[in-house]
Amino acid sequence: MHIETSAIIAAAFALFALGALVGLGILLVDALAPLFTRATGGTSLTERIGDVLSRWRGGHRRRDVDDDEEDDDDLQDSTAALLTMIPAAAVVVDDEDEVVRANPDAYRLGVVDDDAIVSVPIAEAVRDVRANGGRRTLELMTRTPRRFGDVADDDDADDDDGLPHIGTVSRPNWLNVTVGRISEGLVVVLLDDVSESVRFAQVRDDFIANVSQRLVQPSDELKHLAATLERGGLDERQIARDARNVRRTIGYIDHMIGDLLLLIKAQEQVVPTADNVLNVLAEVQAAVDVARPLAAEHGQRIAVRGDDTLVVHGESEQIRAAIGKLLDNALRYSPGGATISVDVRASRDGRDAVIRVIDRGCGIPGEDQQRIFERFYRGRVQNERTGDGAGLGLAIVKHVALTHHGSVQVWSRPGQGSTFTLVLPMAKRE
CATH class of the missing domain: 3.30.450.20 (PAS domain)
Known part of the structure; x- marks a missing residue:
């Protein structure tokens, strides 16, 4: 019994450590790069400006x-x-x-x-x-x-x-x-x-505020479970509660690693080929099928409509993940019994496929809208269904849009809901 439990604890802790290292490594490599590119060879901009002005005068x-x-x-x-x-x-x-x-x-x-x-x-x-x-x-x-x-x-x-x-x-x-x-x-x-x-400083602060606790919490839960086992006179109900807490917090780490890996995959531009032509409405339907169980938990409904002839070049996993993140946000920020609408159609000039995810939830304050696509940023309006997020979902959507040569936009009003629009260039028909 004790040997098996120790093995479980060791495996869980290893997973936690891996998640922490992966998350921190990706953050440092990806986020510090812009600062290195700003290096000026040891001479400040003010000094260089002063030198130019002196020579000009x-x-x-x-x-x-x-x-x-x-x-x-x-x-x-x-x-x-x-x-x-x-x-x-x-x-x-x-x-x-x-x-x-x-x-x-x-x-x-x-x-x-x-x-x-x-x-x-x-x-x-x-x-x-x-x-x-x-x-x-x-x-x-x-x-x-x-x-x-x-x-x-x-x-x-x-x-x-x-x-x-x-x-x-x-x-x-x-x-x-x-x-x-x-x-x-x-x-x-x-x-x-x-x-x-x-x-960059804001991303760093958001990481510390929204993610660091997620990395520390599994270790705390494991320590608590280990202390329970060491005391002896085991209470099966207490052990079960501690084990559930460990599993839940490890689940946060697992989810965060998955999101970070999605961000990595979404850094390389998609090259249009005959092998990566996707039907947009089919990709939307696949993402909706994954989201329906979450909707059912709170009596919510997802309604899909659109043009089933639109095709784009892309990576199916990434596009489904981006649409899934928009659906997940719409469901979690909408009240029970609400309907989330997904609309798929061509742009007015016929060049792009436009995917809109529309909710009538709490909406997003204007001051948050300029930052919601930044990684690790989380808006101030949260509820019991959104409190455990890491602030990576909309960053993934943005990067998927960019690597597919498209864009993502948001319209929102507090109390009126939000509309997120994913725009992808359509594949040229032969």
Whole structure:
């Protein structure tokens, strides 16, 4: 009896250790890579910017400013040359606060719009530097304008088919800003986008908050079971309860390893071939069949409708997993007895297959929508059926969409439900 129990404990602990190592290894290799690519050879961006500005100002002062006929042309040429030299998004503002030159990223980062600086702190710094000279540095957050957004959220209107229309949500950017004067009238604004570093820190914090306990809990449960066995005078009911707790927590680890492996598989782009043509509605039906038992537990129903002629190139396991994650979320965040709808149809231009998973659940707050596709992130609105998640489901959906050359979007309103839309390019018919 004791030998068999010890073997069970050892096997369970080995599984836990494997899960922890796999999870941490994948996280470190995958998540630290973006930071390594940002290395600048030991020289800070501010130092490099300062060096460029110094060289530019020196060359500018050596110009013959008395040559009025060539002054404007030379100034424009020098400004253009400056923008090509600076390793950051740059904006040049004249003495009337009009933007005369701007890197396209300045528009995407929400700093410039319609030939003017729209960020109030930066505009104030520009006026201060123009009046008093010197250099100003700022750290601030901006938002990508909605026209550059890539995640849906902001349109209350419906499409012609009665389904929620997909809008866009503005994305936050974290910037280190340097403002300096380069002539009597011109001020340059340099934008160092450090958003990737900030997002990495957020992923790290989300991992610690949402996953670390899942890795520690099996060890605690195993210790408790071992202590029960060592005390002797065994209570079979207590042992059974402890064993169930061990099995449940090991199940969390097993589920998390499965999700991490799915993320790994979803990193390589799918190459269209004659052998990977899939019927979209058939893949949806297969995912729905897997989800029906979960729906039945709470009296929920899944209704499927759509075009059964649509085909895409893809990996069946990945597409079914992505649809399954959307169904799982819809079921867990919807009340008992609710109906989850799945709609499959071609896009208006006929180029894509559009899969919508629609629920009338609790909805997603706007501030959460910009982060729900990040790995290990979990929204603040949880219930007894969602509390044990690790925050990987929607990250898997996003990566599956990207590797299949598609996209995923969300429309949601608190109290009105959510619509997740998976868009996949259709296979070309011979």
